[in-house]
Amino acid sequence: MPRLFQLTCALFLISITFTTAVTFIGDDPVVELSLGKIQGDRMQSFRNRTFYAFRGIRYAQAPVGQLRFANPLPETSWGDEVLQATADSLVCPQPGVVSYMSEDCLKINVFTKNFEEKLPVMVYIHGGANILGSGHSSYEAGPQYLLDQDVVFVAFNYRLGALGFLSTNSSETKGNFGYLDQVMALEWVRDHISHFGGNPEMVTIFGMSAGSMAVSLHLASPLSAGLFHRAILMSGSATNHFDIDNLYWTRKLARELGCPMYDPTDVVECLRNESWARIVEVCKAWESYQLITMKWNYEIDGHFLPSHPTELIAEGNFNKVPLLISYTANEFDYNAYVHLGNQHLLHDMGSNFVDYAPELFLYRQDANIGEQLKDFYLGGNTTEINAKNIEDFGRIFSDAYIGHGVHRLVQLARAFTPVYYTRMDYVGDRSLTAPLNGDNKPVGVAHADDLQYVMPGYWYGTVMTENDTDVFMMERMTSWFSHFAKTGTPLNSTDTWPPCNLTHLKMLYNGVETQVGAPGYSDRYLVWDELFPTAARSGGAAGKLSLVVAIATGVACRLIGKLM
Template structure:
């Protein structure tokens, strides 16, 4: 992840923009205006990377603010504003998360639309942001800039959805229902912005990519999109999900009832969102990548485990473009390389740490198999020499295996274009430097910088940037896929995976097609975690987590 200094610079820059709320080029009589069934919407103008005019409509509400009684409820459509004109001239505040609270509000269920032609019928790309379901946004400066994609003939949409406990408290799936409502808004109104509602591609990164896989599986999302782009994430994995455990722990730590769902929710509605975010942020002491809040099988948004639905062909069978990076989370463990006491304890008690780190129920046999495969049976200590091998467990367990499984199951029913990002560019969120000051590899989200600019990577690329070709390549692929269902015209350059063939496009300075990668690594996870029928995502916590909750309560009492 980004270093602390980068995070400070990012947040300060965002604070300045959000507090000032100044449109990119000021307002004028020539600013774009659209008329929808909800009312008129006034936008502003921006420029694409190459200088093309973008009509930008930012901060459009798609659902009522989830405040008061609407907190921990399914979203409600935003009502018409009648004869007044909505000034959609600046990004909204982001949904509550760890960070500077001045930048946030629960009144955050808003979206941005970027277009170059208000009267066309262009393909639409809708971006679902990542961030482990606890951070992130669709903000046009912070994460989801339109400048690269809008060099092409496409309409681009990005939006916020509820995060953390506010979005995923036990039994809710509220964050995913927000996403469904945003997609419904696109179907109802995007034609007024020059978009074709029958040519919508949903695109997600990390947790956003997991969300895309859930929309593939959800009956509520049927007909709301027609292609799917998935970057480094899928819900078709082994995750053991325990929103109930984290909901009870939150309730206990703010003094609310823990067991009766009605009482818990009623009480938590009286707690400030700042306090809820503060409590949940305290659960991340080790700073390793994981995902505490996640989907639940609720017989509404999700009738079965997504693996079961996709494996059985019970999903929205649209063309899929699925990708991941060669090193994903390999380098994220480097942040703890000097923490010798923690690494010593992890090595000695790997079976105890592994379930929390790698998201499965307590099972010493599985934990030991994973440790032996990645770190060797004769491991004496975790340290600088093997810290990246430790990181590869996160890469495969949290990201890679889920994508591998999605491709393997979905290809029986629809075309799946499968790729791995191998190109090592000039900027990375996690990769360390070699002795010659070049980056060692390509980590998690390092490919997103070529699709949309964000403060995570600093400024927009210069016109002579060494990585410019990759930006042009990825945006061309994605827009061509959104338009035709294929990333390239020539199928020999990038053939689709199908029921009889799995081929992977290796995306480096040049590209080539070859057999699937990391087969032996992913086979370990396939053997340890066979395709689930749905039990893993139930809302009932196992006995082991019950003991963990008791321990957490005891520690809280002693503080």
């Protein structure tokens, strides 16, 4: 009896500690962390349910002064002061309106309905080609849709552009600062999310575009091991062919700012004395064609990444969690439409495609690759890019930047972990880049168009109304995501959406109705597989057999792809 009495008292004290960790000042909640107290406020979900918002919490020290171009340091205690977390922080420096930005931007937002439960946690990593974007609740990462589901939602900022990825290729400045910021944000979630009703043992990371590439890097990084338990990747993966030289862009930046270019210490110290606004301004001028030309990428640094992510995942040397992987039917197909009136540029790109292609599609100069891409997508004799073939030109961007990397991730990861593979085919009322038809409706579903059904943001207009024709897709997507966050499967039954594994490869086509079939665009992705093969996993007879199987599979994929 005494032991039972002690156990009962202990449980009672734990219950008191847990329930009294949250107090209220009027209607606003105050949560006490090991770092100090935080006051949030209330918001309304799409279905008009009240939830609690804590915005602008610093998760790392301000990366200014000597901490610019340095690994992040965790935030320290703020003592007895109650931190006011009732508004979003300024976003990290990027091309745009300077007054909305600050280098002191490593802040995190948390949204929850209930402090007493242990709900699945969904952590969003924003996209933007590593130079744009934020976790801001109005600009991009609105919580209104997901908070109608039983999840805790988290979004955050991380360093971008040169400030996040500058590298001198030295032990002093290896780059990857933006990715290390993300690791620190995930560590903050692990350490503190239980105070907001979240379960630190049930964390799902998800991202779109460059944010999705980041998710794939966390799959590969040993630093991220144990910090998440599921992953959702929307239109992006680092298992691609990209050849981006951060050192080249670092030296170009240094030269244009009048800084030293070669000695790592001299380069960094000089650039630390420049304003962040000037650094962003110089880098912005490099985007000369208004096309997707990513400049800053990860470094294989022996710390965040021990080797190339494709190699790590192919070997099974990655964080094996259930995966939900998607892309949109048209991604960047309409990317070049902005230049339809620029006949001279399009003519030059068409007649000199092989010379433009390495810069546009991010591979090392190789005339053979350019010739094969041109022959497959445009026809070898093409000298003009015009209204008749500009969408074919755009498909090269779609496959180079998104489709093939996603395809390769599915192919590699399915041998080791369940992979739910889907393509967004639903054409809604709004699109970021798809042109409109005669009925003022988008002609396709372009890059990032699927994100509007997961979270509202500035780019997609206001939060939907209850009678919006796209509401059903929002409810479908948020239901899939939250179910996946809880169980590791997007639906109750795998019969209607089977996972890809070592022996089965299926895709769910997400239109007005859903259907399961063979993966789409296989003929297109096979071209990239052949141009940018992965390293052989084994040699000898087994290796030769694998090659035969791969060739046979490739032929079958070409036939299947032409039917999709």
